[in-house]
């Protein structure tokens with residue numbers, strides 16, 4: 001089908017929430033490339049928003065899905081599931097958490113994590129209604145996840161939002177101290193703000209959050225939906241920040257394209273839910289678990305995480321060099337293969353993104369005029385060099 005026809009159908013029949021989309025329709029993936037309906041080839045520095053971590057030619061991944069389709073796609077959480085049990089074991093052992101719940105998306109997993117925090121305090125005999133979250137954060141699109149999101153533009157059309165959220169400036173320990181109290185159910189933090197523009201949380205702040213949560217009996221929840229599953233070079237970004245949150249929320253890369261979310265809990269939080277407190281029809285179904293099990297095995301049993309660190313370091317150096325020669329690049333941000341460049345206001349990141357797209361590079365934007373790169377973990381140095389050349393040509 002012709003792209004103009006697709007655009008017209010979309011405009012007429014799809015909810016207008018995505019507005020004018022980028023004018024490309026991808027039909028095939030290969031290695032780290034996407035091929036559009038005209039046969040044009042693009043190098044992928046977006047991965048379907050930090051999702052397609054293994055790229056597009058992992059034969060083992062495809063086989064795992066095919067085997068599941070051929071045997072049985074879905075049963076129900078009324079029954080036991082070997083793939084689900086094996087995935088739960090591997091995720092917990094690899095992360096050091098006690099148990100996991102599987103959901104269908106990031107926002108849904110976030111909702112579950114917030115519910116879990118509420119339940120723990122309820123079990124302890126005193127409901128806690130307040131949550132502390134960060135300005136510039138993004139936690140999802142359901143009403144509660146939206147309320148957790150510390151960006152006004154997402155709130156305005158939907159006020160009043162449920163429950164009580166206190167938004168504070170990240171990396172400001174004094175503000176954190178002032179915000180956390182005996183009324184706080186949990187503090188929610190992204191180790192690196194994804195949609196917010198790649199602000200990195202400092203280890204000092206992470207440690208202060210951990211000890212404040214302990215002091216006040218509040219839970220620490222890390223939204224690792226974007227940073228988790230190897231994106232920053234370790235399975236969890238939290239582990240390189242030196243403090244262990246009570247709950248970790250995952251999604252995006254977990255299924256390498258099959259929709260799946262999760263939250264991991266340990267200690268008292270892992271025991272807070274009782275039968276009937278939470279559930280899902282689709283969550284943790286055989287297809288999602290086959291995908292997530294394969295991805296997790298790949299991260300745990302091969303040197304892919306080391307590759308992410310090394311490639312990420314190379315990529316970041318390349319961006320830093322570019323910054324030296326380009327006054328419009330204000331800052332290089334991020335870690336591992338979650339990187340970005342903050343651009344001067346005179347150069348809208350959206351425009352650069354479009355130019356790169358026409359040159360055959362798929363990228364993202366974020367937050368305060370940041371051009372964001374989230375390539376598949378198997379991206380190579382040559383692809384990065386090519387992107388840097390393209391960036392160079394776009395900037396001059």
Ligand SMILES: *Cc1c(COP(=O)(O)O)cnc(C)c1O
Nearest residue numbers: 105106107138139140194225226
């Ligand atoms: C993408 C994202 C979400 C929302 O996930 P969905 O699957 O779109 O619901 C929440 N938090 C963070 C940090 C994200 O990057």
